[in-house]
Amino acid sequence: MQPLVDLGRRGRELIESFGRSGQFLFGALAGMPDPRVGFPLLIKQLYFLGVLSLAIIVVSGLFIGMVLGLQGYTILSDYGSEAAIGQMIALTLVRELGPVVTALLFAGRAGSALTAEIGLMKATEQLSSMEMMGVDPLRRVIAPRFWAGFLAVPVLAAIFSVVGIWGGMLVGVEWLGVFEGSFWGNMQSSVDFSSDVMNGVIKSVVFGFVCTWIAVYQGYDCVPTSAGISSATTKTVVFSSLAVLGLDFVLTAVMFGDF
């Protein structure tokens, strides 16, 4: 009998958690702070979430582009069509790897930090003291962080794709001797702005939304102990990664599938 009760309790807790996260999202989105107060807060969070993530994004993008160039060259040169690596690298990065890897790195670097920071604020009762002073923590703490993450991910993904394409060009054109004109020409004739680049941007907007939502919610909803914060941080990274990969399949099917 007891296992059945446990199962029911867990199921109910899961549904409750979805409900709380929905209310939480509504509170954070509807609670736009006064622009004079909110804008500096947003800038500060954009600095922490966006600018400080640049290093990992640029380095990963460079190496992923270089690996794509190298692998693409080895496979395509068997068929004498190594000039197609331009289009291969660009399509792979713009459609898939740019948004997905950026979101995964963002969840690992910035999402976990968000959760830990908000969780610690809760554990040290900073959030409750704000409420005591009549300041809504959803507006003051959560909303700037949420919007900053939402804005930072698409920008980071675009930078990731560009650096990756540059890395692929470095390997393909500079080192392996693919003709530069056909590298760019093949790329430009096969990449379409509205269906490839913009769909990649839409993907990264969705991923930014989901990753930041999970991160701030896990921090806000964590058990206010050191063990609770650590488990919330783990959950942020795991849930964000799973959500990004799952959503990526759904979005790809909707955008590029023929049905």
Add this chain to the structure above:
Amino acid sequence: MAQRTADLMVGLFMVVGIAALLFLALQVSGLSPKSSGDSYTLYANFNDAGSLSSRAKVSMAGVTIGSIREVTLNRETFQARVVIDVSASVDNIPADSAAIIRTSGLLGEQYIDISVGGDMTSLADGDTFYTTQSAMNLERLISNFASGQ
């Protein structure tokens, strides 16, 4: 001071992001402001369009002069109807020119090559190519050869 540094860095971050998006638009996807504006439309009917798809190039003497907008099926004749956008600067294609589907390289993608005719009049917006040559089908070629036809 710290706030101003953060402002500056975030501003730079946003500018770099917009520059990256512009790079993706202009350099990677080859989006140029004049690409759609000044072109005119021609049509060509093929018995077999092969794997010709929209956005494939249209060339003349090896120079790209346009692109394919769409490939549809003509329900009356059961032929493939290809809509071609030709750059407005090439407005003197002789009316008896032929549209031929060719493959770039052995495994490359298919494109339309316009074989120039000798007519004095030229094709205008909305005209249809009179002569066309369908895609070469390697399997059909081999089976014809094997059966001795």
